[in-house]
Amino acid sequence: MGFILFLVFFISPPAKARDQVWSLQSTSTMEFATQKGCESIGKEIQDSFVKTATVTIRAWCFSQAGGATPDAKTQSLLEEGGQVIEKLEPASK
Numbered sequence: 276m277g278f279i280l281f282l283v284f285f286i287s288p289p290a291k292a293r294d295q296v297w298s299l300q301s302t303s304t305m306e307f308a309t310q311k312g313c314e315s316i317g318k319e320i321q322d323s324f325v326k327t328a329t330v331t332i333r334a335w336c337f338s339q340a341g342g343a344t345p346d347a348k349t350q351s352l353l354e355e356g357g358q359v360i361e362k363l364e365p366a367s368k
Contacts, residue, residue: 277339278313280305282320285331297331310336 281304285297307313313336324330 278307278310279337279339280307280313280317281335281337282317283333285333287329287331289329300330306339307336310338 281302283302284300286300287295287297290296305313305316307316317334317336321332321334324332
């Protein structure tokens with residue numbers, strides 16, 4: 276079983292935090308053999324943007340087995356430097 280790291284990049288012109296308007300800039304995917312690898316690279320990418328006030332990233336690690344659902348039992352959020360990685364696991368059948 277493998278994992279897919281799905282990254283979504285948003286940009287905003289410089290502004291006060293509450294006045295920022297975010298626009299979708301791009302998306303990207305990467306494949307990993309392990310969930311730990313997926314999460315660690317996702318965090319590393321997010322960490323590289325921590326000091327940038329005009330870019331924010333959302334990232335999810337999906338199992339290639341399919342059936343991922345964002346419910347309270349299978350979803351966990353990992354916060355790093357103001358960014359979020361969401362980890363989704365296959366729903367039980």
